[in-house]
Amino acid sequence: MIELSGIERIYEVGASPVRALKGVNLTIHRGDYVSIMGPSGSGKSTLLHILGCLDRPTAGSYRLDGRETADLPEVELSRVRGHQIGFVFQFFHLVPRLTASRNIELPMVFAGVPVDERRERAGRALEVVGLTARADHRPDQLSGGEQQRVAIARAIVMDPSVLLADEPTGNLDSRSGGEIVQLIEGMNARGLTLIVVTHDPVIGGRARRWVRLADGNVVEDKVPDESPARPVGPLKAS
């Protein structure tokens, strides 16, 4: 359960402050599937960073699973990022010198999970994304789609409550992009809250709830009438 109220984010850039978010109110329920859309500069990345506790709002309140995060100390925020939130990035962000399975283990390393348990959980996560055979490959030996699947395995391995995906298909061809979307939608079907930030209407349109940002404000927040059809197969290239 995510509750944002009156979220503002002001950057000090040069002499004049830039107001990236101007009082955003948003409540997202557990297990929801939300797309956050908007042109570049609309504040959607800033919102994503605040949702992911990578950035703090200048003003306003952000309650995650009932706990106020805005005034949590840095160490606690790290814990929240490690345990409650999974990130999927446009550029995958895998550590190039580590194998797929070691990359997936990283969050558990920082959380202090013992080695044996780490190996086992990484193995299971690889199975979920269907890459068991690639466990010992380094990122440069994997295709873009495979790299993103490793990143997804890494995002879910700590069993978070929220999966934040930032343009998850932005760097992939439409075929692998479609596979990735299906993969994360499958996770949402099993109860994981899924928030996808994108400027691609095809991807964003698949969500159960559409939030549209413009100029730092929520300008549209709707649940489309018709339950969107979920065509299995390639999506239109973005």
Add this chain to the structure above:
Amino acid sequence: MSPVDLAGYAAGALRGHRLRTGLSVLGVGIGVASVILLTSLGEGARRYVTGEFATLGSNLLIIIPGKTETQGMAPLVSTAPHDLTREDAAALLQRVPQIRRVAPIAVGTAAATAGSRSREVTVIGATHEILDIRHLKMASGRFLPPDLPDASVCVLGARVQRELFPDQNPLGRWIRIGDWRFRVIGVIEPRGTSIGMDLDEVVEIPVGTALRVFNRSGLFRVLAEVGSHSDLGTVKQSVIDVLRERHAGQEDVTLLTQDSVLETFNQILGVLTAALAGIAAISLGVAGLGIMNVMLVTVSERGREIGLLKALGATHRQVLVVFLVEAAILSTAGGCLGLLGGLGSGRVLEHLYPDFPVQAPHWAIVAALIVSCSVGLLFGILPARRAARLNPVQALMRRKA
């Protein structure tokens, strides 16, 4: 994050930049090696000098004629010291019970000639006692006889023997020193330099003969061997009392003990070693700057990775420690390399100059390792803090790998 995970992660990162890692390690290695090598040399010098003194024995009292002391007024009566004589030496042996042996010594230089060969030698006038007091060993023949202080016999140093009698047995042959003829009765075993006097290059003759050859009335010095080291203090006073009595109430001798000389040399050479260590430590400091530089580059290159680690739940402290450990690994590896290099080149020196004891002091080895590790930590702090403070959002936005 367990230590194993930390070390593994840091080592993996370092393996990614082999050349850069190698050069930083080399830098620290050179610093540590120079600390070890230079302190080895300083320590070697100290051991060499103290070793030389130790061959004399620690319970030796050296009596030198003349008082080295500044006095207030120019005296009206001449205070030219009395000669130190053989009779003085005999009196000391007789009247100071703790003195076991005395060795009166006279010294001069003269040309020694055997047949057509001639060379300048240091002539030492001595008695039989010097053999034991200086721990000399005979290569052949016998030493100066105990009871004949005026005999015309001589004992040759090893090199004198080699040069005056190459490939011949000198025993029983005659050599000429100045206007005097001496029969060779023995050769001393080669031994090398001892306190600035090369015993291989001397000719020893009976002390009475020596005084006549050089036309002197006084001795160069008297060595007195005391039964036990702990008696030295009381013996000193007794010696002064006896000699003052014999020298018309004047205290005109100087007494030296091994201890005082040794102590002084020890101090001087200890300071020298420390100074050398200090100079070498500068290079270690420079190597530390090298590590800092490399780590700063690493941090700015791996901004995206740092952002990622934070997004995955790494705390400020964990990121800090990851980069500190990287720096510590660099410098500790360098420390080990330098240790091997320093000890190795010490061995090479030892091989080249076998007489000079090159040995790294234990404190230097331990200190070099500790210091090298702390150099990494110290110079790693700034880059590691920079990494830990990186704003994850900005770090992740960097597009470059």
